Each structure stands twice: as C-alpha cells, then as structure tokens.
Amino acid sequence: MHRFFEAFFSPHAFRQVFPDVWNGFQTNIRMMVVAELLVLALALGIAVVRGLPGRGAWPLRALAVIYTDTFRGTPLILVALMIALGLPGLNIHGISDRSNFVYGVAALTLVYTAYVTEVYRAGIESVHGSQRMAARSLGLSYAQALRYVVLPQAVRRVIPPLLNDFVGLQKDTAIISVAGVTEATIQATNFSSSYFNFTGFVVAGVLFIFLTIPLARFTDHLIRERELRERALAG
C-alpha cells in the first residue's frame, strides 16, 4: 500500500514534477482554445455546405459528406501521427516547416470539425421548414434566411451537445503528445521514465479534470434551463 501511494501520490515527486506538468498543461490549453475556435467556424461552414439546395451544389455537398465520414471514422491518434510525421517529410514550403504545435492543432481540428459539423447539421435540420418559408416570403434571400432566421435558432439548440464535444476535445489534446508536442502528458512521461514515479500522470489527470468540470457543469446547467423553459411552454 505504501509503495502504491509512493508511486502515484508522492508529495516529494509532486513538488518536483508539478512545474513541468503545469507548463506542459498550458500548451494543452492553448491547443484546445485554438482548435475549438477553428472547429466552431469551420464546422458551421461545412454544415451549411451540406445543406445547400439545388443540383448544381451536389459536388460541394459530396465533398462535405466525404470529409465528415472520413474524419469521424479515423482515430485521432492516426491523424496526428500522419500529419506530424508525414507532412515534414514532404518538403512543401509552408506546410512541411510548421511546428508540432500547428500539426497537433490541425489534427484536432480535422477530427473534431467532422463531429461538430454533424452537431450543427442536426441543429439546422431541427428548425422547422416553415421558419425558412416565412423568411423567404418576406423577400429575404436564401443566405439571409439562413443567417438571420435558421442559424441563430439552430446554434442555440445545439450548444449543449457542442460543449460536450469540446469536453472530448480538451481531453484529446493529450493524444497530441504523439505528435511530439511538449504538453502535460509528455512531461509526466519524461518524469516517470527518469524516476520510476507516476505522480506526474496523476497531476496531469487532475488538471484535465479541473479543466473539464466547469464546462461539463455549464453544459448541465444549459440543458436544465432549456428543459425548464420547454416545460413552462408546454404547461
């Protein structure tokens, strides 16, 4: 029992490893913020493309479908490895000379945009057709009806599932350690292989939990609020 505590919860090791893990964790936070902003914007664009009407738009729609199917189905760790190990070898100016941080953010963005596109799409489809019809009947163009009437309602409805996906994204920044980004997991791994002590992993784990709990509670709060509102309307 003592050995177990010594290996995972050693106060001495904690003091030694905490600064490095904390440093690394700030990289996790940076990756998370940049990736989330990119995902929010890109996924919305792709969801809109998937919903474009008319026969002329089918190649764009097809591309959007292929993209989401591909990256929703590929494990993040594979995407991260392919990008971080594969791209530098190609010697393409502007692509092959990026930092591992950029590659890591790219991998997170590619995979999570595919998920979030589906979330947005569900939201857009949940807005009743009569809303679009009412907007168009007032003379608003397709784009204006989307921008002012459909999307505001759609986005509002999908905020809880969207935040839920972001909880996943925050945790998955740890996977980007395989791309050689010096983040919390790498720091903990380095410490454990030098000292045969795993307190660093526990520290990293606790930091991740502290990061995701507020978001998870906020999501719960939004869901509860919506339930109350809908019940008030039904009653």
Added chain:
Amino acid sequence: MSATAPSFVQLEGVTKRFGDNVVLKSVDLAVEEHEVVCLIGASGSGKSTLLRCVNLLERVDEGRIVFDGLDLTNGKVDVNALRRKIGIVFQAYNLFPHMTVLQNVTLAPRKVLGHSRNKARGRARELLRRIGLEEKAEEFPDRLSGGQQQRVAIARALAMDPKLMLLDEITSALDPQLVSEVLNLVRSLTEDFGMTMIIATHEMSFAREVADRVCFLDAGVILEEGPPDQIFAAPKQERTQEFLSRVIAAGRM
C-alpha cells in the same frame, strides 16, 4: 393574346401537382387592385396551394401567373424582389421565436429594403400601435397569445408595404374567442388601406362580410365564383350547396 390589359393578379390555367396528386387543375382567376377575394372550400381543395403559387413558394407546373404586369412563371423573375411586394400570413403565424416582436417586424425592412434601424423601428412601432400591441414590442412571441402572435405576423407582412396580401387560413389555429381580434384587423386593412387581398378561409360569415368576390374551390378547381351574397344565399352548383350546408350544420356560419 387578348388586347385587354391583364388584371392585377391573373392566373391562367394554373396546374400544380405533388407527385401523382393534382392539387390545382387548370385554375383561372383574376383579381383587380383593391379587390378582396375569398377562397372557400374543404381542407385539401387547393386553397393554400393556390396562395403559395402566387408568391412562388410553390412552383407552378403548367399555366401562367401574372402579377402587376409581371409574368411570374417565365423562370426569370427575381423571386426575392417579387416577394417584397406580396405579403403572406400563415395559419401557424411562423413568427421567429428567437427575436422580439419588434425584431420580427423590422428584420425584412432592414435586410431586404435596406432601411436604417431607426427608420425600420419607427415604422414598426407605428404598425404595432395600429394593431394595439405597442406595449409588446420587446416581448418574445412565446409570451403572446395566438391572436396577438397572428396580429404581429400581419404587422410583419405589412411592414414591407406589400401591394398584395395573401392570408392563408389565418384564424384556423386560434381559439374561437381570439378569432375576432384578428378578423377585425383584417377588416380594417380592407377599409383603411384598400389592400388587395386573397384570403383562404373557413370563416364564412367573415368571408361574406369582407369579400368582393368568393371563389368555391373543390378538388383543385374553382367550381363557382361570384359576389358573396350570391354564393352564400343562392349557390348554383350542387357541390357548393353541399359544402355550405355542411358548414352551417357545423355552426361555422
């Protein structure tokens, strides 16, 4: 081509199908400016589809619709420009639930007509005052009764200064005690503005009162049309008589 100028709204041989189902069968209808035409008939007779064809929410399969000298069915019409001139009010109000009443009324004037925020708001408040809902300007539609929501929907359509209003069974979703407030508003539109209107309705006494002409639709055909007194007091067609006697039996007249 006849030499006479076409009417303000003119439908010629308009046919509309949904799959194998022919909803409108070669319908002819002419509406003059300032005229109020009521469409009556059972549910599924094609009243709503006819209205939706006029502002191109539904595409016509055959025939021609001319509005204000413009052939709507030639495929080159700018639908957005056309819809600025034609207001439509729906059975289910279709207000935008994420916007306040004022935002509902000002959206199209601002984004479509390019009016400034202040101009659009001033005009919207004036309209809301007319419909007696000025104090609800900052409320969300969910907080309003059905009758109030429908009045806001009418104000939203009027804010575009349409030349033609299409009313699609606008009282069908309302509790009976709320019907009159909406119908009073429509009545004032005909009396004060001389608004040209095509009204699909189940309210026979209202149709009798406001319509210049009543058209009875049956299975996608205008079976009979004429002044309200003739249609309601002395209908010629057997189907019209049947329909009206059913309506009277149901206590809707």
